[in-house]
Amino acid sequence: MTALFWTTVLMFLIVPPVAVATAKLRNSGLITWTYLSIVCLGQSVFGLAGLLGNKTIQIATTPGIGIFGPWTFAADPLGDLLFMIMGLIGAASFIYAGGHARLKRPGTSHVLQSVVAAQYVFISFLLTAQNGLPMLIAWEAMSLCAYAYVLVNHRQKRVRRAAFVTLVASEFGFLLLVAAFVLAATPGGSLEIVQMHAALVHRAESIRAVIFLLALFGFGVKSGVAPMQFWMPEAYDATPPHLNAVLAGALLNLGLFGILRVYSFTFPLPEALGVAVVALGAAGVFFGALYAVFEKRMRRILAFSSIENVGFMIVAIGLVVSFSRAGSTRLAAVAMTALFVQMVSHAFAKSLCFLTAGEISRRTGQHELDGLGGLWRVFPASSLAFLVGALTLAAVAPFSGFVAEWLVFQSLLQTYQGLTGFEQAIVALFGAVAAVGAALAFTAFLRLIAFIFSGRARSDDVAKRVSQARASQAAGAGVGLLAVLSAVYGFFPTAFLGLLSRVVANLPPYRSVFSSMVPDVFQHPAVNQPLVALGGQLFAFLPMPGAIVEPGSGVAAISPTYLLWWFIVFAVLALFLARSVRRGPYRRRSAPPWLGGRAKEPRQAQYTATAYANPYRMYWAPVLHFQVRRRVTRGDAALPLQVEVSTGVRPLLESDIYRPLLRRARRFLSRGLRWIAHGYLWAYLALMLLVLVIFLISALLLN
Secondary structure, three states, rough: OHHHHHHHHHHOOOHHHHHHHOOOOHHHHHHHHHHHHHHHHHHHHHHHEEHHHHOEEEEEOOOOHHHHHOOOOEEEEHHHHHHHHHHHHHHHHHHHHHHHOOOOOOOOHHHHHHHEEEEEEEEHHHHHHHHHHHHHHHHHHHHHHHHHHHOOOOOOOHHHHHHHHHHHHHHHHHHHHHHHHHOOOOOOOEEEEHHHHHOOOOOOOOHHHHHHHHHHHHHHHHOOOOOOOHHHHHHHHHHHHHHHHHHHHHHHHHHHHHHHHHHHHHHOOOHHHHHHHHHHHHHHHHHHHHHHHHHHHHOOOOOOOHHHHHHHHHHHHHHHHHHHHEEEEEEEHHHHHHHHHHHHHHHHHHHHHHHHHHHHHHHHHOEEEEHHHOOOHHHHHHHHHHHHHHHHHHHOOOOHHHHHHHHHHHHHHHHHHHHHHHHHHHHHHHHHHHHHHHHHHHHHHHHHHHHHHHOOOOEEEEEEHHOOOOOOOHHHHHHHHHHHHHHHHHHHHHHHHHHHHHHHOOOOOOOOHHHHHHHHOOOOOOHHHHHOOOOOOOOOOOOOOOOOOOOOOOOOOOOOOHHHHHHHHHHHHHHHHHHHHHOHOOOOOOOHHOOOOOOOHHHHHHHOHHHHHHHHHHOOOOOOOOOOEEEEEEOOOOOOEEEEEEEEEEOOOOOOHHHHHHHHHHHHHHHHHHHHHHOOOOHHHHHHHHHHHHHHHHHHHHO
């Protein structure tokens, strides 16, 4: 295992020489990206082997470096899970990039290949660091590489702005993390995770809560935890598809990794803090889904969807905190399992959607829903792949998104067993908010699917580009890999719950619920007679103990495997009936399905995505600050001959709401620095005195 880790790190490090050596070859880009995808597959093998081994493996220990002491690097089940996710998504994304390298698509240059390789090296050390200082160094370096992702198309003003906002958000989050680790340091100044945990157990619970909150928002910047998500819509819309897949599908999980890592040494936390985190996550679910409903651009819709999905994961973390503190360790373990099911599900599905959305934009020249339509007929493979990802993110059974959100809601419904009356009421209220958000997310993806793939192309230009565009086989292979992973993970969830339970058992509350969540119906039918009577032994040939997910006694159970089976049965039956009834009053009357029942409508008469979203805009107008603006372009107010009508909302989830604050801060800082830098001796002395006072106060607080 240790040899495999260092082999993958070394192979990432030699990417720049490989890129230079192959620069003059005809398919140099394809060669280097393929090389990167192979190394990523090796990293995923390392993670899977670690999960199967289910133990912490020592990677390396550096000698003591002055006051910093020795640094320990070790791979534990949580890091192994992230290695597996990062490796698989990287492999698929870089195969996709290789397919477009010969076309000189943005983000496929040798420079970006080196940046990607460097980022994966830093991620390797981030996931194995057992000391706060190397963890912070690796986090900052990884964030700067992600900033380079956004800045690829730097000649465009909107891209430079998105990159700047991304950098500001990352650096602000980094400052919060520095404060968290400084506050968590031992009296001797050690940042070793084991030593910090031993020291924090004896410190005030409020100190542990502050450290956790700082980490929640500091690491949450990368994940899109409200209100730190403001950079995501602009950044995701500006980044090339294959880098977007890594940014949204893989790097987003690193923020959750950091939050869980800090939770492991601040445990236990106040029960009320867990309730507050649940409320924060539910707000992210609701607002992320709401903005996705009326957004026009595909990648921005997916960005808001990420905010919604991360909201569910934050809800699960809040439930873990509350249940653990209340002593309900089993319910806490169920919520933690729901978190990891959601994490893996979102990673595969979101990467898949970004790759297919990029392919659709490349082949049509369109990014907005109102300019697309009828793509099911011309892009059947891409349409099917996008459908898998979209149904997963919309939490439609039997895909994995349904299992993940269902487990979160089952955990929410169990709060009556472990929480007090007031906390039960708060969690129930925000559980309802999250449920509304889940319904809005389904609406958003229904709109996305319907207006991209059904109907007709809404302009002659799009229709012409579609007819001339060619598919890339390499890009199709990357999309296909993620589609298969996402589908299999959703159809057979119990095959993977065993691996996830090993991660859960290594985090507070240090308990696995796999044996009770997946009843052993195949080997012990006598113990599970009701499930057997319902057909529970149908898939006994599968390499898993059962095919049913059951969070607990007296709680609802679900099996996507059986749902898939009955979908197939009814689809075959429907096909048989459709082909057998050909005459008489029951004969078929049909139109091509990709037309969505609108066979005779011209392009211009089709219902648009904007029109579909308008009722939602008006209904939620008080929340969105929805505005309708009318401007007379011909005539006058008394007798208008031509009127322009536009609609808009206040972007609460984007950087615009923070723009006045950032502008004032920049103006204040620039004036202050100019004032100090122009030779005022007393200003220098005052600044030094202020810094000294801050350090003294910090030292007193820490002691």
